[in-house]
Amino acid sequence: xxxxxASDVTALAKILARRIAxxxxxTLADYMAECLLHPKYGYYATRDPLGASGDxxxxxxxxxxxxxxxxxxLAQCWIDRDRPIPxxxxxLGPGRGTLMADIVRTIRTVPGMSEAGRIHFVEASPALxxxxxxxxxxxxxxxxxxxxxxxxxxLFLVANEFFDALPIRQFERRExxxxxxxxxxxxxxxxxxxxxxxxxxxxxxxxPDTTPGDVVELCPALPAIxxxxxxxxxEAGGVALIVDYGDWRSLGDTFQAVRSHExxxxxxxxxxxxxxxxxxxxxxxxxxxxxxxAATGMTPQGVFLERLGxxxxxxxxADRLSGSALKAHVAAHRRLTHPEEMGSLFKAIAxxxxxxxxxxxxxxx
Numbered sequence: 001x002x003x004x005x006a007s008d009v010t011a012l013a014k015i016l017a018r019r020i021a022x023x024x025x026x027t028l029a030d031y032m033a034e035c036l037l038h039p040k041y042g043y044y045a046t047r048d049p050l051g052a053s054g055d056x057x058x059x060x061x062x063x064x065x066x067x068x069x070x071x072x073x074l075a076q077c078w079i080d081r082d083r084p085i086p087x088x089x090x091x092l093g094p095g096r097g098t099l100m101a102d103i104v105r106t107i108r109t110v111p112g113m114s115e116a117g118r119i120h121f122v123e124a125s126p127a128l129x130x131x132x133x134x135x136x137x138x139x140x141x142x143x144x145x146x147x148x149x150x151x152x153x154x155l156f157l158v159a160n161e162f163f164d165a166l167p168i169r170q171f172e173r174r175e176x177x178x179x180x181x182x183x184x185x186x187x188x189x190x191x192x193x194x195x196x197x198x199x200x201x202x203x204x205x206x207x208p209d210t211t212p213g214d215v216v217e218l219c220p221a222l223p224a225i226x227x228x229x230x231x232x233x234x235e236a237g238g239v240a241l242i243v244d245y246g247d248w249r250s251l252g253d254t255f256q257a258v259r260s261h262e263x264x265x266x267x268x269x270x271x272x273x274x275x276x277x278x279x280x281x282x283x284x285x286x287x288x289x290x291x292x293x294a295a296t297g298m299t300p301q302g303v304f305l306e307r308l309g310x311x312x313x314x315x316x317x318a319d320r321l322s323g324s325a326l327k328a329h330v331a332a333h334r335r336l337t338h339p340e341e342m343g344s345l346f347k348a349i350a351x352x353x354x355x356x357x358x359x360x361x362x363x364x365x
Contacts, residue, residue, distance in 0.1 A: 067102025302343025
């Protein structure tokens with residue numbers, strides 16, 4: 001079990017240690033929520049985590065061609081749905097606002113679309129909200145704390161690397177049931193431990209495809225968030241496009257921390273590192289369908305972008321470049337699409353109203 005280094009104890013680590021000493025071990029979901037969203041010491045409450053000076057870089061920050069392909073996909077969906085006016089153009093966890101800026105620039109080529117869209121962000125970080133306001137200056141986005149605060153009406157929504165940051169719970173299969181992994185104290189430091197073995201109803205369907213020692217992750221917030229999105233789209237129209245890293249059906253320990261672009265011990269520096277876990281795309285699909293919407297299959301990011309024309313767009317941009325700029329551009333295209341980089345690790349899935357065309361570029365269900 002992991003043990004946090006006593007020599008690098010953060011203010012939040014001390015708070016969590018006192019809480020555990022008083023009230024007992026935390027679930028991983030509670031631990032992640034505190035580390036990411038604590039109002040004073042939480043990771044997202046205190047910084048802009050993106051870019052070379054931050055801890056990680058997302059696809060929109062790698063190249064404009066990612067956002068342009070997303071914009072083209074949304075534009076075709078808007079046309080296929082008879083060009084609703086007005087509509088909500090929403091993004092969950094919009095980072096610096098780079099993706100939305102690229103989307104808006106792209107959909108301006110479609111007559112009437114950008115004028116009909118009303119930009120809404122779901123963002124918990126005050127630091128990132130300020131950065132988004134700068135990036136989208138003049139476009140007047142509206143911010144929300146939760147998905148259920150988005151306005152009614154047709155919804156065209158994007159979530160890139162949003163669901164991976166939702167808190168998870170981990171369960172290890174044992175001979176007599178499942179034991180939940182928890183954050184406890186060992187020698188005064190934060191450490192992972194196992195709770196009592198019991199029968200968790202939500203995991204009964206996982207016995208046929210697991211063996212003792214296997215780890216399964218559940219994301220408590222995912223069904224409600226995905227269901228709210230899909231329910232809105234089923235009722236009022238639109239589409240939701242989700243891009244994230246993960247796979248079909250959770251199996252294995254994917255809980256991780258990233259700090260200064262390197263993986264680190266998730267318990268070592270609470271509040272100072274980004275905490276994520278792989279997204280269960282099967283759970284997303286089930287939530288979409290349970291809410292009455294249709295869902296596409298899961299498609300690798302590289303395949304999705306290629307089908308939308310990313311290589312041709314990259315070639316056209318390359319014609320204007322030379323030297324180090326051209327080299328960086330070629331590297332960015334490879335990073336987004338190549339199977340050995342982000343092309344296979346990241347996946348895309350969408351929900352849309354039954355009876356309407358599915359978004360382009362995605363595999364059928």
